[in-house]
Amino acid sequence: MNRFVYRTYFQRLWSRKQLPSIKVLALVAIIAGGTVITGVSISYSLHPHYSFRPFTSFFELVKFMQTSHPPMYYYDGGVIWTFTGGERQNLLSSGASGYSTTNTQVQGVDEPDIVKTDGTYIYTVGETAVSIIQAYPTETARLVSTIVPAGKPLNLFLFDSRCLVVISRVGGYWVDIGEEEWNHTSVYLPKSVTIEVYDVSNPSEIRRSFWLNLDGSFLGARLIDNYLYFLGTCPTEEDNTIILPHFTVQGQDVTIPATDIFFDSGNRDYAFRYTLLIGFDVTDSDPDISTETILGGSNSATVYASLGNIYLGISRYRAWTNPPQESTTAIHRFEINQGKINYRASGEVPGHLIDQFTLDEFAGYLRVVTESVIFTSRITADVFNLLQPPQFDQTQSSSVFVLDMQMNIVGSLRGLAPGEQIYSTRFLGTTCYLVTFYKTDPLFVIDLSIPTLPRLFGELIIPGYSDYLHPLGDDQLLGIGKDVAVSSSEDWWWYQGLKLSLFNTSNPFTPEETTNLILGVRGTTSPALYDHKAVLVDTTRQFLVLPILLAKYLDNSTHEPWESGQYVFQGAYIFDFDPSEAIIEIRGQFTHIDNSSILDEYYYGQNPYFVERTLYINNTLFAISTYKLTFHNLDTLEFLGEIILDTEFSS
Numbered sequence: 001m002n003r004f005v006y007r008t009y010f011q012r013l014w015s016r017k018q019l020p021s022i023k024v025l026a027l028v029a030i031i032a033g034g035t036v037i038t039g040v041s042i043s044y045s046l047h048p049h050y051s052f053r054p055f056t057s058f059f060e061l062v063k064f065m066q067t068s069h070p071p072m073y074y075y076d077g078g079v080i081w082t083f084t085g086g087e088r089q090n091l092l093s094s095g096a097s098g099y100s101t102t103n104t105q106v107q108g109v110d111e112p113d114i115v116k117t118d119g120t121y122i123y124t125v126g127e128t129a130v131s132i133i134q135a136y137p138t139e140t141a142r143l144v145s146t147i148v149p150a151g152k153p154l155n156l157f158l159f160d161s162r163c164l165v166v167i168s169r170v171g172g173y174w175v176d177i178g179e180e181e182w183n184h185t186s187v188y189l190p191k192s193v194t195i196e197v198y199d200v201s202n203p204s205e206i207r208r209s210f211w212l213n214l215d216g217s218f219l220g221a222r223l224i225d226n227y228l229y230f231l232g233t234c235p236t237e238e239d240n241t242i243i244l245p246h247f248t249v250q251g252q253d254v255t256i257p258a259t260d261i262f263f264d265s266g267n268r269d270y271a272f273r274y275t276l277l278i279g280f281d282v283t284d285s286d287p288d289i290s291t292e293t294i295l296g297g298s299n300s301a302t303v304y305a306s307l308g309n310i311y312l313g314i315s316r317y318r319a320w321t322n323p324p325q326e327s328t329t330a331i332h333r334f335e336i337n338q339g340k341i342n343y344r345a346s347g348e349v350p351g352h353l354i355d356q357f358t359l360d361e362f363a364g365y366l367r368v369v370t371e372s373v374i375f376t377s378r379i380t381a382d383v384f385n386l387l388q389p390p391q392f393d394q395t396q397s398s399s400v401f402v403l404d405m406q407m408n409i410v411g412s413l414r415g416l417a418p419g420e421q422i423y424s425t426r427f428l429g430t431t432c433y434l435v436t437f438y439k440t441d442p443l444f445v446i447d448l449s450i451p452t453l454p455r456l457f458g459e460l461i462i463p464g465y466s467d468y469l470h471p472l473g474d475d476q477l478l479g480i481g482k483d484v485a486v487s488s489s490e491d492w493w494w495y496q497g498l499k500l501s502l503f504n505t506s507n508p509f510t511p512e513e514t515t516n517l518i519l520g521v522r523g524t525t526s527p528a529l530y531d532h533k534a535v536l537v538d539t540t541r542q543f544l545v546l547p548i549l550l551a552k553y554l555d556n557s558t559h560e561p562w563e564s565g566q567y568v569f570q571g572a573y574i575f576d577f578d579p580s581e582a583i584i585e586i587r588g589q590f591t592h593i594d595n596s597s598i599l600d601e602y603y604y605g606q607n608p609y610f611v612e613r614t615l616y617i618n619n620t621l622f623a624i625s626t627y628k629l630t631f632h633n634l635d636t637l638e639f640l641g642e643i644i645l646d647t648e649f650s651s
Contacts, residue, residue: 051265052294052332052346058258061295062242064265065272099617103535105356108307110223112155112167113533115613115624121203122615123164124624124645125153127608130166131629131645132203136617138631138640144203150194150213157223162201163209163282165228168194169218193218193232197282209285214247214276222305226283227339229310231303234274236295245274245293256293262343263295264330275301275312279339290340294332302329304359310334310341311359311366315352326372327352331407333366347407351399357469360427365410365451366403369434371396371422398422398436402451413454417442423481426469431508433477437465443479445508457508464499467529472539475506476579480528480535480546483518485561494561497524498548502579514582519573523551523564527612536614543587544575545614545621549599567599572611572623574637588637592625 055061099119104111114125121144122135130147134140151170158164170192197210216234223229234245246255261274275294280287294312302313315329332346351370353359358369373396397418402411420436427433432446432454443466445458463486466479479501484493497520505511526548527534536545551565559565571591577584592609593599599607608626615622621634630642 052262052343053265054260054262055258058244061244061258061261061263064263064295065236065242100536100538100615103533103537105532106306108224109305110157111533112157112221112223113613114155115615116156116158116164117615117617117622118158118161119617120161121200122622122624122629123156123158123200124613124629125156126626126645128152130156130164132200132206133629133643133645134203135622135629135631136620138620141631141641141643143643143645145206147198147206149196150211151192154218155221157221157228157282158200159223159226159282162199163226164198164200164206165221165223165282166196166198167218167221167230168196170194170213190215191217195221195228195230210250210282210287212247212249212278212280212289214278216245216274216276219275219301220303223282224305224307224336226281227336228280228282229305229336229339229341230278231310231312232276232278234276236272236274245276247276247278249289254289256291260291261293261295264346272296277310277312277334277341279336279341281339288339292334292341292343294343296330302353302356302359304356304361305336306361308336309344309361310336311361313353313359313368326350329353329368329370331366331368331403333405333407345405345407347403347409349399349401349403349409354422354425357425357427358422360432362427362429362448363451364405366405366407367427367432367448368401368403369422369425369432370399370401372399395419396421398434400432400434400446400448400454402448402454411450411452411454413446413456416444416456423465424467424469424479426471426477428471431505433469433505435466435469435479435481443503443511443513445505445511447508458505458511460503460511460513462501462513464496464501466499466501468532468535470532470535470537472502472537472577472579475504477503477505478537478544478577479503480526482529487561494522496522496561497551498526498529500544500575500584502577502582502584504579504582514579515584517575517584517586519548519586520550521553521559521565522561523567525549534613536616538616542577544577544584546573546575547571547611547614548573548589549610568596570599570607570610572614572621574621590623590630590632590637590639592623592628592630 099117102111102113116123120136122133124131130153132144134142134144149166149168151168153166153168155167171190192213192215195212196208199207199209214232216232219231219233221228221230236242244255246253277292279290296314304311312332313329316327328348328350329352330348333344335342335344349368349370351372354371360367395418398416400413401409404410417436420438423437424435430449432448434444436442443460444456447455447457464481464483466481468480470478472478481499483496483499485496486493497518499516499518501516502514503511504514526546528546534547549567550569552568553559553565569591570593571589573589574587575584576587592611611623611625613624616634619634621632623630627645628642629645631640632638633640
């Protein structure tokens with residue numbers, strides 16, 4: 001019998017008695033003048049504090065849903081989900097021994113990935129199964145066993161070489177059930193996600209120790225020590241009937257009561273789905289299950305976690321209001337501790353979030369970078385045309401906000417890079433690095449040493465942009481992005497080859513790009529541009545490994561910047577770098593593809609022989625695609641061997 005951790009409504013109120021009331025916050029806002037103006041920020045009114053509380057009954061939940069359903073012209077913006085946070089990047093194992101781990105944003109907060117290793121075994125996700133390979137020593141490398149989970153495997157966690165967490169998806173697609181060629185009757189398989197914990201202390205004799213299934217969608221998860229924190233969304237209606245969120249634990253049904261569901265009584269969230277947070281100990285076969293649930297959120301919300309808090313950011317876009325309004329993001333803080341989850345506070349910031357790196361907790365403050373589109377009315381010359389709808393100009397810019405632990409804005413810096421989009425953000429201690437782009441790439445250095453007074457220190461303007469920033473040590477950054485060609489006759493640009501940049505920020509007022517390396521031509525890409533877990537960096541031995549799909553022009557004629565090259569290679573590129581000497585250069589590359597003619601047939605996520613991840617164990621470098629694992633000498637890149645992960649598609 002599982003022991004579920006629930007508290008009564010009055011216990012919840014008592015546990016939250018330290019939270020200030022909205023009346024107190026309103027009084028403070030009035031006394032403070034209701035504005036925060038710092039640095040070059042633009043004055044704005046603070047948004048009212050969220051009035052988050054649990055429902056008192058299921059009847060109140062039903063009444064709220066029936067009377068507060070959003071108008072059709074409101075819609076939720078899609079924002080990348082993530083679950084990271086803390087003070088500094090986990091810079092991977094160092095020295096000539098050991099093994100690399102998943103490239104995460106925060107040390108101590110593991111992120112789900114398609115590959116995990118403990119230095120002896122490698123666990124990797126395939127199309128329908130998880131392969132377990134005894135990888136080291138390489139002389140005896142072999143495929144030991146496979147795990148077929150309940151659904152399509154998505155991600156893995158590995159704890160202490162004994163607990164493997166497999167997250168898989170079931171349903172969410174149409175199935176043809178017609179028996180005749182002309183009869184194509186289809187049914188929709190409802191979407192659900194399953195968490196399964198396997199005991200892999202003996203990889204030859206694996207057993208499933210725990211499983212949990214949620215009728216809904218997977219948002220993400222993080223592992224802190226031996227505690228898993230999982231987030232998902234659930235529908236609020238089924239067959240036109242309002243339902244409560246529910247899941248099963250090893251076959252036992254669990255329904256979240258209405259009195260355990262938080263909502264905004266001011267009706268400011270327009271995504272009517274349940275967002276469910278679940279925490280438990282992966283080493284316990286009969287764990288206590290801790291949950292928190294809110295009414296609000298969508299299948300793509302932004303989630304950030306430090307070692308002690310989870311922050312859920314829900315961005316709202318109101319494109320069809322009249323007059324148009326600036327988008328806003330609600331941020332909810334949940335305290336986490338040894339698998340337990342407790343709601344603590346909510347607030348709001350102007351603008352919308354871009355990705356996980358736009359959130360960071362440091363020294364008791366949450367720092368947030370948002371992108372805003374601000375609308376201003378335009379007076380037209382045709383004043384006699386009364387039927388003409390109102391016209392508005394829009395200005396896009398970036399902002400930095402600092403929030404206290406009650407989610408009140410205490411500092412801000414607004415109006416950065418008007419007309420430009422955010423491409424990457426990195427918080428390192430009391431400094432924020434921000435890359436925006438429109439024709440050229442400004443790298444902003446923002447000082448956050450005084451939380452109430454964010455200040456813009458320096459700005460660097462260079463061609464191209466960086467999609468991802470990685471710290472290489474004190475005052476040194478690696479940028480991974482694209483080169484661009486700017487049109488001379490049009491207000492436009494064309495993406496070109498992959499660009500690697502080294503930045504020196506020792507003088508924050510005058511940051512500089514010390515060197516760069518451009519690979520390929522238009523069409524060249526890498527999963528590292530949108531997934532930081534594809535990046536392998538060792539700052540001690542100063543090498544970088546990236547999966548790259550390379551495009552080149554195969555003739556010597558002059559090509560226009562909008563012309564894409566032909567794909568000639570996909571595989572792992574290995575680079576050596578030395579920030580102190582401003583050097584970044586190619587050491588070599590290798591591939592899983594024997595016949596280059598198939599390069600044009602697939603894109604990332606479709607070609608099973610595209611290298612997606614790399615890792616090292618001691619002095620051996622491993623490259624992983626869906627169907628193959630190869631291993632190479634890390635220094636010379638000499639091929640040492642391979643293991644076929646799916647014999648049906650072996651070459």
